[in-house]
Amino acid sequence: MSKLNGDKSNYIGSLLHSLCLNYADQNEAVADKSFHIVSKKLTQPHCGKEQCEFVTVEKIKGRIGKIRGQEDVHSFVDLYHKLTQSVALKNRGAVLNFLLLASLQADGDRENNLEQPFYIPLLSPAGHLPAMPSRGSSSPQELYINSSRQRPAPVSVMQQTAVPLYINSRFSDSSGELRNVQSRPYKAKVDSGSFITDVSESALLQELIYSFQGIDGKILKWSKVHEEFVVDAQVKLTVSRRRYVQRLAELGQLYMQVNDCCAKMSSSHNTGLVCQSLVAALRSELVEYYRAIAVWQSQIQQQCESPADSPLSEEAATAAAPAPAPRGQQHLTLRRLLVYSQEPLGRMRWLAAIARSCVGKKGGALASCAHRYLQHGDSALKDLVRHLLSVVCKPVFEMISRWILEGELDDPHGEFFIAANSNIMGDQLWHEKYRVLDIMVPSFISPSQAKKILATGKSINFLREICHDYSPLKGREELKHTLDCASVDSLFLMEREGNLQFMMDSAYLDTSKRVLDVLIDQYKFLEHLQAMRRYLLLGQGDFIRYLMELLEPELNKSASQLLPHNLMGIMESAIRATNAQFEDADILQRLDVILLHVTSDDVGWDIFSLDYHVAGPIGTIFKQERESYLMLFSALWRTKRMEWVLSGMWKRQVTSSKMVHKVPELVPLMKQMHLLISEMVHFVHQMQYYLLFEVLECSWDELIKQVHQAESLDDIILAHHVFLLNVKSGALLDSEEAQRKKNLSTKLRAVYDLILQLQSHEKSVQERMGQELEARLAREAEVSRAGQGQWGRCADTDAKEAVRLREFAKVYVPGAGAQMRILAKSYRDLVRQFLMDLLAEDDFSLHLLSSRLDFSEYYKRHDPEISERHTHLHRRTSLHAK
Structure with missing residues (x-):
């Protein structure tokens, strides 16, 4: 057998x-x-x-x-x-x-x-x-x-x-x-360096259970250097068992990482609710992990009660047959424990990764770190992250709900993405008190959505603190019900067509509309906007001209001699004498006169300015732009003054046209002066037309359209700011290409200075012509009396008269003519440079301004470069070069 x-x-x-x-x-x-x-x-x-x-x-x-x-x-x-x-x-x-x-x-x-x-x-x-x-x-x-x-x-x-x-x-x-x-x-016979001698599999299983809980055993000990569980150097295991132990010990290592991260986040002095929520969520995950360990420990204890290890181990330690396992239950071995631990191991790996990335962060930044894992393709991980976020985002959800419902910030730990400066009050509430902290904005909230959330709560505070409007807002109860019924998941999922998203957008629009209605109806925002246009941007023509006429004697004085209360009295006289008297009393009370910074050579014209006092709700829109209005008033006032100066010279030219024939030596000079004044009048009129109509009126029309289409106060503030930027750019005061605009503004001011020099020269010529005319009329009267046999002439008087006439004809007239020619040449050179700079700009409206200033093509004929810059080929080449 x-x-x-x-x-x-x-x-x-x-x-x-x-x-x-x-x-x-x-x-x-x-x-x-x-x-x-x-x-x-x-x-x-x-x-x-x-x-x-x-x-x-x-x-x-x-x-x-x-x-x-x-x-x-x-x-x-x-x-x-x-x-x-x-x-x-x-x-x-x-x-x-x-x-x-x-x-x-x-x-x-x-x-x-x-x-x-x-x-x-x-x-x-x-x-x-x-x-x-x-x-x-x-x-x-x-x-x-x-x-x-x-x-x-x-x-x-x-x-x-x-x-x-x-x-x-x-x-x-x-x-x-x-x-x-x-x-x-x-x-x-096996090498003692490769084979186990006296460690049973049950002992290894118990050691692993200890390591799963972060506890050192006799065989597995925690290494602070390597930050992992390692087998004691005195214990020798077979290669296969060592491999099993090392793979299973990773679960304990990950547990230690998660536990350490929870401890670090909990011990921080500035932990915050979001961080505490994450710690609570992680510890709830560890509770499930502890349950799995308890099941394994129970199986090990049952096996330890038997006289031998499980027969399913790879290498049995005794020859005795093992006790049978209970019905429906298999003995626990290293291999089975490795299989059973795969799901907890994968979950613990993700928990450790999430915990490590969130250490040191708080609020929205912490929520963003956890939200990144929601984009993973693993459905199990997505479910895990969704569960964590539903806990982590709950404080953020409550902060958002309270902010958009009541405008209140309950953020003692600085976790919310909206921050407030309690020191800011009054007109600056809208601009400076509240702001979005970009680093705290969760990744599931877009920047535009964050701005809407900011504007919603800010509008509520604006109505209460600035407008003193405590009436209930439209749809607030419905929004409160929606937020109470909404789950936290709807926040970090942020579906565009979701009910929460729709209600938040509705709350933003309703609150913003309420702010606009209060500003327009109760505080007359449009009326104040029109007043700024009429008085600070010189839209009220009759008032501005009469005011300039009344102010001329005062403004011709040195700047140090001006008294604000005198100028204020003159302005009130101009108001009573023009259509400005029909304005609303509140608007007229806000109109004021201020004197700008004084330098040694300034006259009253250089420092005079109108001002418009803004306070309360409308100050939110206008106060930030006060400097821009003063800058534009100075530029427009200077141009209006040039028109006033040239108008005065033109009047004197017309009234003295008959007298000049009695002083024939001055006829060529007065003719040359008349031509130069005409050129300057054309230049100033074209600049005024460009500034007041092409720039100001077109920009104003666009502003009014945007104001009527605005959905929120931010839209109006932005439209108003863009309006002022466009006007300043058109007035050659400011632009993205600031240096080139500065050159244009400097040349324009130089042209205006030459107009003032011509005014001074023209006045001196007019005075000398009047003196000469009086002297000649007196001489004629003496000659007439002498012809009638009366007294009146003598040789000494005749000799003095001849010397005076010779000095006038040979000295004064040539000197005045030379000065006139220098002014004319300087003026034309500046205008030529100004025209060339206008053609160098990208703005086509400035090219048209250049063409109108040189309507007779005088400069174009005398300067080939200007003629070349007017060609289409030059413009296309310039654009290509840029």
């Missing part, structure tokens, strides 16, 4: 070796390795037929898909389906597992989740090794112990000692019946 069993063992071994040799493409070395692997696997107990077969089929499909492609996977599935319909093959799972193992070893492949055991030959029912075909050697069969880190030398079976191994096998005999056969123990 013993001989029969031995022959059967040899027969089985020959068949196995032949199959392995075929898989290895006749490579005997690889075939030998495959033979040892499948021998070992066939001698191990099976888990459960359905489970093992399913796992094996999935591994085969994965391997085929990796090597051959999806088409071959489908072919394998069809073949496997046909195989399951057949009743000829009884051990289908074992056959598939054998084929998989043989193919893996033949190709030299390893899968990450396939742990290779020690290679142990298949034992016969009598305890003999299955014989391999002899290759010319009669030496005893050798046992190969394989490791992923080293390849030890072969050990003879005759020399195996020290460690007893019990291998249970299940074979089917020739009749197809299954029978259990237990092999007899044998001992193997």
Whole structure:
């Protein structure tokens, strides 16, 4: 009988070796390795037929898909389906597992989740090794112990000692019946540096349970240097067990990281509600983790009550048969613990990553760190992050709700993305008291949405503190109900068509409309805007002209001699004498006179300015732009003054046209002066038309349209600011290209200075002409009396008169003419440079201004460069160069 069993063992071994040799493409070395692997696997107990077969089929499909492609996977599935319909093959799972193992070893492949055991030959029912075909050697069969880190030398079976191994096998005999056969123990000699000596698997499992809770054991200890659990240097484990322990110890390492991050965030003095919520969410996740540990600990305790470790461990420590596990429950082993811990391990990895990224942050910045993981493709991770965010974002959601409902900031830890400066009061509330902290804006709230949220609460405070309007806002109860019923998820999901998003937008529009209605109806914003246009931008023509006429004597004085109350009295006289008297009393009370900064050479014209007092709600719009209005008033006032100066010279020219014929020496000079004054009048009129109509009126029309279309106070403030920017740019005061505009403004001021010089020269000529005319009329009267025989002439008087006439004709007239020519040349040179600078600008309206200023093409004919810049080719080349 013993001989029969031995022959059967040899027969089985020959068949196995032949199959392995075929898989290895006749490579005997690889075939030998495959033979040892499948021998070992066939001698191990099976888990459960359905489970093992399913796992094996999935591994085969994965391997085929990796090597051959999806088409071959489908072919394998069809073949496997046909195989399951057949009743000829009884051990289908074992056959598939054998084929998989043989193919893996033949190709030299390893899968990450396939742990290779020690290679142990298949034992016969009598305890003999299955014989391999002899290759010319009669030496005893050798046992190969394989490791992923080293390849030890072969050990003879005759020399195996020290460690007893019990291998249970299940074979089917020739009749197809299954029978259990237990092999007899044998001992193997193994290097003490690679094999465990006295640590059982139950002890390792208990150590791992300790490490899962961050507790040091006798074998696994926490290393502060490497920040991980490491095996004590005094304990020696087999390579496979060490690998299992290291992989499982990662769970404890991740637990320590999460626990440390929670401790750091909780111990901070400025933690905040959002950070505390994250800590609470993480600790709730750890509670589920503790439950899993409790289940594992319970299984270990039940196993420890039995006299031996589980028989399912890879290397049993005793020869005694283990106590059976309770019904429906399997004994816990390192391999099973590794499988059971995969889901907690993956979850703990993400929790540790989220916790590490959130340490040191608070408020919206912390919520943004957690929200980044919501974009991951893993559905399990997305569910985890969504659960965390539903807890973390709750304080943010409550802050937003309170802000848009009541305009209140309840943020003691500085976590909200809206901050307030309690020192700011009055007109500056809208501009400076509240602001958005960009670093605290959560990533699921867009910048535009953050600005709307800011404007909603700011509008409520503006109505209460500035407008003193405490009436209930439209739709506030409906919004409150929506916020109470909305979930926190709707905040960080922020669906564009969602109910929460719609209600927040509605609250913004309703609150903003309420602010605009109060400003326009109750505080007459449009009337004040028109008043600024009429008086500070010189839109009220009759008032401005009469005011200039009344102020001329005062403004011709030195700036240091002016008294504000005198100028204020003159302005009130101008109001009573013009249509300004029909203005609203509130507007007239706000109109005032101020004197700008005085320098040594200034006269009253240089420092005089009108001002408009703005306070209360309308100051929110106008007060920030007061400097811009003063700047524009000075520019427009200067142009209006040039018109006034040239008008006075023109009047004097007309009234003195008859007298000049009595002083014929001055006729050429007065003619030259008349031509220059005409050129200047044309220049100033064109500049006035450009400033008052093309710039101011067009910009004003656009402003009024935007004011009527505005949805919020910010829209009006922005439209008003853009209006002033456009007007200043058109008035050559400010622009993006500030330096080039500054050059234009400087040249324009120089032209105006030449007009004032001409006025001074013209006045002196008019005075000298009047003196000369009086002298000549007196001389004629003397001659007439002498002709009538009366007294009146003498030789001495005639000699003095001849000297005076000669001095006038030979000295004064040539000197006045030379000065006139210098003024004319300086003026034309400046205008020529000014025209060239206008043509160099990108603004087409300035090109048209240049054409109107040179309507007769005088400068174009005398300057080829100006003529060239007017061409289309030059403009296109300039644009291309820019």
